[in-house]
Amino acid sequence: MTTDHASDRVRAEMLELIPALRSFARRLDRSPSNVDDLVQETLMRALANLDKFQEGTSLKSWLFTILRNTFCTRFGLAKREIVGLDDCASARPTVNAPQEWAVRAQEFHRAFLDLPRHYRDAVDIILIQGQSYEVAAERYGCPVGTIKSRVNRARAQLAQQLD
Template sequence: MSHRDPREEMVDYIPSLRAFARALTQNHAAADDLVQDAIVKAWANIDKYKVGTNLQAWMFTILRNTHYSNLRKHRREVEDVDGNHAAKLAEKAPQDSAMIFNDFKTAFMQLPVDQREALVLVGASGYSYEEAAEMCECAVGTMKSRVNRARTKLAELMQLDEGEDVITTEGTALASLGGSAVA
């Protein structure tokens, strides 16, 4: 017995898929979208269908699974038809980052040369304390002390709270009081 191509046979099940989708969604437009999604998934995964088995049941399973996946996804989303939620969200203006960066540069230039050098080497350039100490011809402890003093002084000059970072427009931390790198 020869079987029709399952892709051709799929069309036969659209009316019953729509009825099932309407029962699940209770909305005609959502049901039509669900059927379309299910057909696209079935078509894309036709190689997983075993010829000779119940194609309609296979498609109903895809539709049902798609529906429940959509429900799980929508539970995590906030419906905001009138835009009230979006209006409450705020984004810092780009000029704020530029102003913060300018404040950083001003504060950075107030540091002693050896502390600026230590921050650039350890923070911005990513060298280890040992490597930076070797380049500056000083002890590792001295390098650690310079970096720590520089971070503390920057925080003081910029009036930052402990652990607060200075962020550039690219989102890169420039100074961290928590001991992370300056970049």
């Protein structure tokens, strides 16, 4: 296109095609604000590249092609971008506060000290030291079943006190 008169005529025709562009954009995206943005970006790209439009071809087809390509570009970008996820506190992994674990450890220690001596000894050798029931039975001079019973009762008492 070489003359300003032809350029003005194309711009006027572009204005007449805005309702058709909006209708086509609504087929691609239901959001009114997205439709407005899509039509506006299409018109901006068309005006910026008006020198590439060939006189005698269909302006409507050219604008629709620009609109479709703009939509496809946006759609591709939207699939790759996750909007707001980096800023969203609910998406961050949570870590319990260390003071909570310190308080729980103190509660457990107090509950452990409240156990009768023979229960504490059984828990210590089996659960803390990791020895077998047989070793514990030998050490305290009682049957294996007694050690198992003491550990079980100690666990029940600890659970009751800590709940």
